[in-house]
Amino acid sequence: MYLNEARDLLWIASTLYAFAVFFGFASTHFTKSNFCKNATLIAIVTGFTLHTRGLYLRGLEISGCPLGNSLERVQFITWSLILTFLILRILWKLNLLGSLCSGMAAVFGIISLFKKEWDYPYWLDSSYHRLFSDPWIELHASIAIFSYGIFALLAIVSSMYLIQRKALLSKKTGLWGTFLPPIHDLDHSAFRLLLIGTLFLTLSIVVGGMHWLQNPEFVTSFKLFITLLLWAGYCILFFLRYKSRLFGSKFSQATIALFIIAMVSMGFVNSKSKGSANPSTMTSSQE
Amino acid sequence: MNNSVTSSSLHLLGSSHHIADLAVREKISLPQGKIDDFYKGLSTLPGLDECLLLNTCNRTEIYGASSNGFSPDMLREYFSEFHKLDPEFLRKYSYQHSGEKVVRHLFEVTSGIDSQMVGETEILGQVKKAYEDACERKVSGKMLNRLFQKGFQAAKWARTNTGISKGQINLGNVLCELARRIFGKVSNSRLLVIGAGEVAESAMEAFKSRGSQAITVTGRTFDWCPLSRRKPDELAEKYGGFALAFSKFQESLHHFDVILTSTASGRSLISVDAINQAMKNRPAKPLFLIDASVPRNIDEAVAKTDNVFLYNMDDVSAIANENLKSRMAEVDRCRSVLGKKAVRIWEQMTHHALANSSANQSTASSS
Structure with a gap:
């Protein structure tokens, strides 16, 4: 195991996220233990640092933003999720959010690392051409993936809302109900995350749209349709919540459903590679 | 001495x-x-x-x-x-x-x-x-x-x-804990008390002790004799709250986050329609209802409304008893450790006393 190997670093980061989950839940049992609380944050920050370095090394290897295969996309989304959590943690604190974020990052990170076929070394192909020859399209992709990280965080917050609501409706005391944040705070956080995520996704579509206008041949109509549908979905959801037409449990369920759709649709929103757009330069790369 | x-x-x-x-x-x-x-x-x-x-x-x-x-x-x-x-x-x-x-x-x-x-x-x-x-x-x-x-x-x-103080067992405190799980800070939530029973007073005391400034009391006796000192007025004064005319509370429901009924009226005071109307004015804000009356004062069907959480006395008592059980489970462990500590302290105290005593004796004999 080497600290200058991208995969090794990603493994360590995922393990540290798993430790953060353990310490986070332990701190709910041992409420007086500062060790568990500090250990959770230290594990997340250390994991995030190694995660960043892992993605950076992979980026150097492929000479671009690492979004070329399923492993890279999953790792980039979990990285965005943890980054968003760490930034928002400064603004507002929600109990157990760090544990649940690191839990999601650990589970998806480990699955993506276990599945060897998800890490197809496309950059070793003789026909490989740099994935993002245009910096605008690279910016579009990275912002889009970052917005997915925010939507992942939104889905976690919405899940917390539904769990707390269920605990309150069941009229029983339990570990979850006691330690999860109040539903009022969760509702407010979800609304703010939806606003931030929708803004980033809109920005990504604007940047991508500028590239599409110049090079329409790189974007399949299916990708265009799915992307716009998802964007419209989040915009409508934001409008409905803003106007208080959709709120509470139905709003939370809608945000989770949209995130699942976004994840599932990721496999279908591959751009045409340069190679397929231009027969003279065949490539298997995808966005 | x-x-x-x-x-x-x-x-x-x-x-x-x-x-x-x-x-x-x-x-x-x-x-x-x-x-x-x-x-x-x-x-x-x-x-x-x-x-x-x-x-x-x-x-x-x-x-x-x-x-x-x-x-x-x-x-x-x-x-x-x-x-x-x-x-x-x-x-x-x-x-x-x-x-x-x-x-x-x-x-x-x-x-x-x-x-x-x-x-x-x-x-x-x-x-x-x-x-x-x-x-x-x-x-x-x-x-x-x-x-x-x-x-x-x-x-x-x-x-x-130990867990001997874990979970609330006082009914007022249980209500505050539930309100905290819904609204966050209890001090920011507005409480309306209808009636003036023991539970109502316990809840007001608990809310007041957590910094709640917006406590309102109403009751059937309020309108009957506004010049005399009846229980709702006294309670409002005691906890620094406001008294609200009983005839007006139905149209003001949407102003409150927590509503507690504790009357002996024997009839429904808050209907589904009244709650639905109130929720139209505060759609995204949750509403916490506690029915501490027997027979009940709040229509049970209001629990089906989204963002409305209805608890009755059985629910609140069940939580208090559950917390008490978990405390009781910790008592034996606590008693055992305190017993050991007591033995150690007693040994130190008697040893200290004997040491002082012998020191006094030697001082007395040398003088």
């Missing part, structure tokens, strides 16, 4: 809810006006170097530290004589401990595991007050000072390291 310690011991005479019911405790409890005279007589008992009286609604206990020549029975005799109680009656409804058992008992009292509501924290304040009172009267000396300081430390240990 003589503070010199020679072969000292600790004594305790007490009566509590464990062996005496309320009527008996009322007879044994010392009225506030008699305490000065009680201390005066107590401090003149031969051989009793230090004393302290703990007098609460659930217990009356006299702690004493003595040198040679003091008989613990003298405490009981003095108490029955002073309070004009039949000695047999007092013997039946009191307990007497000496030495290490006194340390163990005090530890259990301060930590709350000997309380009627296991794990309650009020007793610690009452013990501290009793100790301060004894210090001011200069009837507490080295032995009792050390005993009570260790008692306060034991209470802190028990609350920090």
